[in-house]
Amino acid sequence: MAIKENLQEIKNTFINPDCLLVAVSKTKPKEDLQEAYEAGIRDFGENKVQELVDKQPQLPSDIRWHMIGHLQRNKVKYIAPFVHLIHGVDSFKLLKEINKQAKKAERTIPCLLQVHIAEEDSKFGFDETELLQLIESGELKTLEHVEIKGLMGMATFTENEEQIRREFSGLKSLFDKLKTLPLPANMKMEELSMGMSGDYLIAQEEGSTMVRIGSAIFGARG
Numbered sequence: 581m582a583i584k585e586n587l588q589e590i591k592n593t594f595i596n597p598d599c600l601l602v603a604v605s606k607t608k609p610k611e612d613l614q615e616a617y618e619a620g621i622r623d624f625g626e627n628k629v630q631e632l633v634d635k636q637p638q639l640p641s642d643i644r645w646h647m648i649g650h651l652q653r654n655k656v657k658y659i660a661p662f663v664h665l666i667h668g669v670d671s672f673k674l675l676k677e678i679n680k681q682a683k684k685a686e687r688t689i690p691c692l693l694q695v696h697i698a699e700e701d702s703k704f705g706f707d708e709t710e711l712l713q714l715i716e717s718g719e720l721k722t723l724e725h726v727e728i729k730g731l732m733g734m735a736t737f738t739e740n741e742e743q744i745r746r747e748f749s750g751l752k753s754l755f756d757k758l759k760t761l762p763l764p765a766n767m768k769m770e771e772l773s774m775g776m777s778g779d780y781l782i783a784q785e786e787g788s789t790m791v792r793i794g795s796a797i798f799g800a801r802g
Contacts, residue, residue, distance in 0.1 A: 593781060596789075626645065656677045665692065678725075695731050695733045708754055721764045735783075748786035755772050770789070
């Protein structure tokens, strides 16, 4: 099935039509991205900086590029001039580096704070206590070139839908809790990025505003 048909099929299943679909195009050739672009997709997610940097100049300039993978501090400078949203910010050190490189690029970079919700050690992110401490410390106010738009989380890789739902529900509760707090001016709880090809419907039921879908659009990765 072609990419256009896959996209239409996915969109038809969306519970929340306002939920943003980020097409995860990692390892896929630019021709596949162009096909998705022609089918109306403008938001593409990559998990490796090198791939993002390689693809960006070869594709239409109105694409919004999302960095969805684990981002190393020494790689931030390569994407700072153009990245639309960094999903996986998992430490204050990384935020400081993003702020530094955004200042050099004379722009403000939107970010999501990654929260560790999975029962897997392999996933990155803040826990609730660390997040609350970061907010209360006042350190976020010092980052004038970073705008925190919300939270991101990845559920455990499991067939157990109850567990996935529990993890997403917990993240939504934290998201709602943060909304009630006095947040710094550069932090807003607007976006909740959760859900991928296998669990995006559960994520939408639990309040996701943004899903990251790859294999269901582009087919399995070789």
